[in-house]
Amino acid sequence: LGPTVCVGEILVEIVATTVGNGFMEAQPLVGPFASGAPAIFISQCGRLGGSAAMIGAVGADDFGRVNLERLKGDGVDISAISIDPDYPTGSAFVRYRKDGSRDFVYNIATSAAARFGWSEGVSNLIGRAGHLHVMGSALSVPSACEVIDKAVDIVKARGGTLSVDPNIRKELKLDEATEQRFAQLVAKADLLLPSGEELERAAGVEGETSAIRRLFEIGVKEIVLKRGADGATYYSREGERVDAPAFIVSEIDPTGAGDCFGGAYLTCRRLGMSATDALIYAAAAGARNVTVVGPMEGAGTREQLDAFIAATERRS
Numbered sequence: 001l002g003p004t005v006c007v008g009e010i011l012v013e014i015v016a017t018t019v020g021n022g023f024m025e026a027q028p029l030v031g032p033f034a035s036g037a038p039a040i041f042i043s044q045c046g047r048l049g050g051s052a053a054m055i056g057a058v059g060a061d062d063f064g065r066v067n068l069e070r071l072k073g074d075g076v077d078i079s080a081i082s083i084d085p086d087y088p089t090g091s092a093f094v095r096y097r098k099d100g101s102r103d104f105v106y107n108i109a110t111s112a113a114a115r116f117g118w119s120e121g122v123s124n125l126i127g128r129a130g131h132l133h134v135m136g137s138a139l140s141v142p143s144a145c146e147v148i149d150k151a152v153d154i155v156k157a158r159g160g161t162l163s164v165d166p167n168i169r170k171e172l173k174l175d176e177a178t179e180q181r182f183a184q185l186v187a188k189a190d191l192l193l194p195s196g197e198e199l200e201r202a203a204g205v206e207g208e209t210s211a212i213r214r215l216f217e218i219g220v221k222e223i224v225l226k227r228g229a230d231g232a233t234y235y236s237r238e239g240e241r242v243d244a245p246a247f248i249v250s251e252i253d254p255t256g257a258g259d260c261f262g263g264a265y266l267t268c269r270r271l272g273m274s275a276t277d278a279l280i281y282a283a284a285a286g287a288r289n290v291t292v293v294g295p296m297e298g299a300g301t302r303e304q305l306d307a308f309i310a311a312t313e314r315r316s
């Protein structure tokens, strides 16, 4: 089986250490942390010992090196990450508000993260990929769409599999072409990993049961619905349902929980675990990651997740 490949944005994240609104006053910050939802996902795959590789781009700067070193250290194949000589690594400044919502200042659209395309390195990697993971957020980047379209077709034609994390807020309006592309991507997904209302967004119908039914009708094979501190639920096309209660932790930084959860779930399944066992590791990966500041600083190795599972209670 070829590696799990993830396509999309690679960023650094810089986090305000005080809670409040926005960035208008000087305040202590921490970071840069390696980030970008697809990078978090693949880091977790690599840390768990899965064969993992990333397609994306960084600038020729320290923020880029932070990411390359981090992913390489996690065992991720970085041969298809390009280094853009002209544009800086993407960045996101994040500050949490009192109610848990977040204010962001992004530099993605004019960064290396939005400028990668099909290359020899990408072609070599996709030619041997066993699984592709795509986030809906990547569809807002035209050059990423081109890579995703080609990669999905090649991987699926070779008998490989596709997972999709919609990663699109319900209220976000996409233009018609992107909306269509998103719907086509969802229909090709072997595994869909929506969070909360993204389930209905991906299905195009209201109500959890109707949305699940609709998604199986259009071709999705497995769905794992993420519900934050309320846990997650697995549904299979054959009618199986497994509820995965969350571990009880105190949340310090929620960013990246869904990506660590998804990366762990997929890797465990690809390593041969049942859905029930994979969900335990996934819930542990998501919960462990929210206990640490930084979007992927809490991603765990197999040993770390085993220790976490042994030491942590779950909700009933």
Ligand code: ATP
Binding pocket: 194, 195, 196, 225, 226, 227, 228, 229, 230, 231, 232, 245, 246, 247, 248, 249, 251, 254, 255, 256, 257, 258, 259, 261, 282, 283, 284, 285, 286, 287, 290
């Ligand atoms: P994000 O977009 O922030 O990466 P998400 O919305 O995609 O996250 P969540 O549902 O927040 O995904 O988290 C994924 C999983 O991680 C949950 O199903 C749960 O198992 C675990 N998790 C997340 N937050 C917590 C928490 N506060 N306590 C325990 N487990 C959590």
